[in-house]
Amino acid sequence: MKFDVAVVGGGPAGLAAAYKLASAGFRVVVLERGREPGSKAMYGGRVYTHWLDKYLPEFRKAAIDRWVTRELVTFLTEDKAVTLETTTERGSFVTPLVSFTSWLARLSRDAGAQIVTEITVDQLARDERGRFVGVKSGSDFLRADYVIDAEGVNRLLLERAGIVERLKPETVAVGVKEVLKFESRKLLEERFGLGEEEGLAWTFAGYPTEYLPGGGFLYTYRDSVAIGVVMYLKSWDKLKTPVYDLVEKLRLHPYVAPYVRGAMLLEYGARMTPVVGINMAPPKFHYDGLLIVGDAAGFLLHTGVLIRGVDFAVASGVLAAEAIRESGDPSAEALSIYEKKLKSSFIYPQLEKFRNVDRILGDETLFRDLPIFATGVVNRYFTIDDKHRTLFEALRETSKETNVSLFKLLIYMARAVRNI
Amino acid sequence: MKFVVLTKAAVPLSSAIRIDPKTGTLVREGVPLTANVWDRDAVEFALEMRDRYGGEVVAISMAPPTGILALESLIGMGVDRAILASDRAFAGADTWATAHVLAKTIEKYVPDFDLVVTGEETIDSTTAHIGAQTASWLGVPYLYYVYNAEVRGRTLIAKRFLEDEGVDEVYELKMPAVISVLRSSQIPREVKLSRKLTAREHLQIVDNSKLGLDQDCVGLRGSPTMVVGMSPAAYPPRKRIVISGAPGEVAKKVAEVLRELGVVCAVSGLQ
Ligand SMILES: Cc1cc2nc3c(=O)[nH]c(=O)nc-3n(C[C@H](O)[C@H](O)[C@H](O)COP(=O)(O)OP(=O)(O)OC[C@H]3O[C@@H](n4cnc5c(N)ncnc54)[C@H](O)[C@@H]3O)c2cc1C
Numbered sequence: 136m137k138f139d140v141a142v143v144g145g146g147p148a149g150l151a152a153a154y155k156l157a158s159a160g161f162r163v164v165v166l167e168r169g170r171e172p173g174s175k176a177m178y179g180g181r182v183y184t185h186w187l188d189k190y191l192p193e194f195r196k197a198a199i200d201r202w203v204t205r206e207l208v209t210f211l212t213e214d215k216a217v218t219l220e221t222t223t224e225r226g227s228f229v230t231p232l233v234s235f236t237s238w239l240a241r242l243s244r245d246a247g248a249q250i251v252t253e254i255t256v257d258q259l260a261r262d263e264r265g266r267f268v269g270v271k272s273g274s275d276f277l278r279a280d281y282v283i284d285a286e287g288v289n290r291l292l293l294e295r296a297g298i299v300e301r302l303k304p305e306t307v308a309v310g311v312k313e314v315l316k317f318e319s320r321k322l323l324e325e326r327f328g329l330g331e332e333e334g335l336a337w338t339f340a341g342y343p344t345e346y347l348p349g350g351g352f353l354y355t356y357r358d359s360v361a362i363g364v365v366m367y368l369k370s371w372d373k374l375k376t377p378v379y380d381l382v383e384k385l386r387l388h389p390y391v392a393p394y395v396r397g398a399m400l401l402e403y404g405a406r407m408t409p410v411v412g413i414n415m416a417p418p419k420f421h422y423d424g425l426l427i428v429g430d431a432a433g434f435l436l437h438t439g440v441l442i443r444g445v446d447f448a449v450a451s452g453v454l455a456a457e458a459i460r461e462s463g464d465p466s467a468e469a470l471s472i473y474e475k476k477l478k479s480s481f482i483y484p485q486l487e488k489f490r491n492v493d494r495i496l497g498d499e500t501l502f503r504d505l506p507i508f509a510t511g512v513v514n515r516y517f518t519i520d521d522k523h524r525t526l527f528e529a530l531r532e533t534s535k536e537t538n539v540s541l542f543k544l545l546i547y548m549a550r551a552v553r554n555i
Numbered sequence: 556m557k558f559v560v561l562t563k564a565a566v567p568l569s570s571a572i573r574i575d576p577k578t579g580t581l582v583r584e585g586v587p588l589t590a591n592v593w594d595r596d597a598v599e600f601a602l603e604m605r606d607r608y609g610g611e612v613v614a615i616s617m618a619p620p621t622g623i624l625a626l627e628s629l630i631g632m633g634v635d636r637a638i639l640a641s642d643r644a645f646a647g648a649d650t651w652a653t654a655h656v657l658a659k660t661i662e663k664y665v666p667d668f669d670l671v672v673t674g675e676e677t678i679d680s681t682t683a684h685i686g687a688q689t690a691s692w693l694g695v696p697y698l699y700y701v702y703n704a705e706v707r708g709r710t711l712i713a714k715r716f717l718e719d720e721g722v723d724e725v726y727e728l729k730m731p732a733v734i735s736v737l738r739s740s741q742i743p744r745e746v747k748l749s750r751k752l753t754a755r756e757h758l759q760i761v762d763n764s765k766l767g768l769d770q771d772c773v774g775l776r777g778s779p780t781m782v783v784g785m786s787p788a789a790y791p792p793r794k795r796i797v798i799s800g801a802p803g804e805v806a807k808k809v810a811e812v813l814r815e816l817g818v819v820c821a822v823s824g825l826q
Contacts, residue, residue: 272748
């Protein structure tokens with residue numbers, strides 16, 4: 136059993152690499168433990184297209200459910216809500232990750248890659264000099280000149296190979312999500328005020344995570360919506376509600392419930408996601424015979440409001456494929472062009488720029504003080520009773536009532552706007 | 556010896572079963588089909604006998620092309636080769652018409668078979684007819700719920716277990732024969748990467764132009780039974796009973812509620 140390239144993991148990163156390599160004539164095998172590529176996939180809901188146009192323009196033929204044309208952020212408390220809304224140009228699309236992944240799998244197969252499912256890789260195989268020379272699954276050893284690790288966030292193989300440490304709770308969040316199906320596409324469009332092909336992306340802060348770091352989300356697929364909660368694991372011990380109940384609470388919140396009334400629960404899932412971006416990168420992205428791509432490499436941008444992983448995954452897969460094509464041999468030295476490519480692409484610079492974001496997001500100010508304060512101020516400003524408040528009065532009164540210092544909040548905001 | 560395993564590409568879990576209330580048929584969209592779980596016992600049983608007595612294991616399935624995935628996974632377990640009988644004409648078959656196709660496939664492609672092995676039943680339709688009906692088409696003896704067997708000359712000495720009676724029985728069958736394997740009686744072996752990589756090479760797809768079966772004996776037309784009505788059992792509405800308190804008290808109250816609802820019977824000792 137010998138291949139030019141063995142790819143571990145049939146997610147967006149691994150499949151993008153396999154597609155490009157197979158198209159260039161390499162003998163490629165993708166090993167995926169799920170029943171089909173994508174059967175273990177789960178994410179929030181949208182893919183950003185700016186960089187896909189450069190790295191995988193074929194995506195425009197993929198199954199796209201809707202284009203995001205409306206972007207909403209809501210600060211939510213038990214009984215109040217303030218929502219910011221903006222319209223957007225078609226810069227991202229919503230579609231179930233499994234549709235995107237199985238499309239990419241078909242593309243790779245057509246290009247000649249072999250995809251073997253229901254196979255779990257137990258170990259990255261090394262020779263006596265420590266070079267990566269293939270993978271082990273059960274009692275089988277599959278030889279390959281190059282190995283691409285695209286195993287996703289829970290990188291057990293890299294851990295077993297001694298490249299990374301065990302994941303720490305501070306570096307990840309857990310996402311829990313429900314998919315709710317509407318009777319028809321039309322009904323969904325009427326509820327959310329969307330045209331055909333138009334979609335919305337909605338994030339919530341405050342109430343969904345009991346004012347702890349994390350947030351809620353809602354995306355509109357074709358005739359269903361994804362609704363979920365992302366909860367930073369570092370504050371799990373402060374959480375009073377089991378995380379799976381948080382989604383149900385969000386769905387039943389009076390501000391959200393009317394939108395999804397009558398929709399049927401179709402799917403339920405949970406998965407981890409990195410939250411510290413490049414801070415959880417392995418020491419290097421290339422070793423003798425090995426390249427690391429996608430979530431496994433820490434290529435994911437999480438800013439509290441948005442999660443961008445799929446475009447990073449695809450682009451890093453494409454760059455890994457280019458690196459292998461240009462390397463000539465699998466030595467770490469030859470493969471170092473992968474690192475150069477990462478640095479001169481958007482991947483490394485953008486992640487580097489947001490390196491400190493998790494420190495800001497770890498601060499409970501954003502998730503507790505801000506939602507409570509913002510909803511309080513706006514609510515007060517619009518309430519006419521014996522007083523008719525100026526904005527300043529509304530701010531002062533809210534600050535007094537909620538014990539949130541306006542000064543502290545301003546300093547925080549100044550830090551946040553620079554880093555998020 | 557030549558072993559044949561009959562398998563169905565079925566839904567993976569009983570909880571994945573959904574019935575379309577309008578047509579009364581199984582909803583297959585969006586559910587990745589896999590080899591019927593109980594068939595893995597049959598495959599393990601046949602592989603183990605092959606390892607003991609030598610020979611070959613052939614898996615046979617009648618299914619649409621999506622059945623390939625199920626057969627690949629059995630080849631991954633170590634089945635030597637697989638045959639998928641697939642033709643539009645076979646669609647809508649009841650167990651009688653299905654067994655007809657299976658028996659004819661066996662006769663044509665494994666005429667010198669010694670033992671046909673099936674799973675106990677399918678997880679998504681639960682008739683357990685196929686073994687008996689295939690045996691009838693083939694004109695050979697059959698036995699159900701077998702968990703262990705050995706071969707002496709042309710005789711199969713098979714042990715089976717009957718749950719309701721709580722008895723173990725030992726039978727002698729003349730070979731060739733058909734047996735069904737007691738569910739969960741075996742520990743199915745792992746699916747191997749090396750086998751899966753070359754699975755396609757061991758897989759043969761045959762349609763009716765090869766099998767040449769009478770159109771009136773297969774598919775919907777060849778099916779003497781028909782589902783004429785279907786009334787899905789309504790899901791009982793959730794009770795939404797919330798019980799809180801100290802763990803011991805909660806447990807007691809839960810037991811009480813379950814007893815009141817008739818979910819559990821009052822057993823002495825349960826307080
Ligand atoms: C709640 C949540 C919401 C998100 N929302 C968004 C969003 O809206 N937009 C966005 O762009 N990104 C989002 N993401 C991130 C995005 O899902 C990931 O960045 C992306 O899927 C990473 O792709 P990948 O190929 O690196 O890894 P994965 O998609 O995780 O794929 C890894 C694959 O490897 C397989 N595998 C792992 N180990 C083995 C092994 N040992 N042997 C065989 N196979 C193995 C797995 O089964 C899996 O199929 C979200 C993530 C979560 C958790």
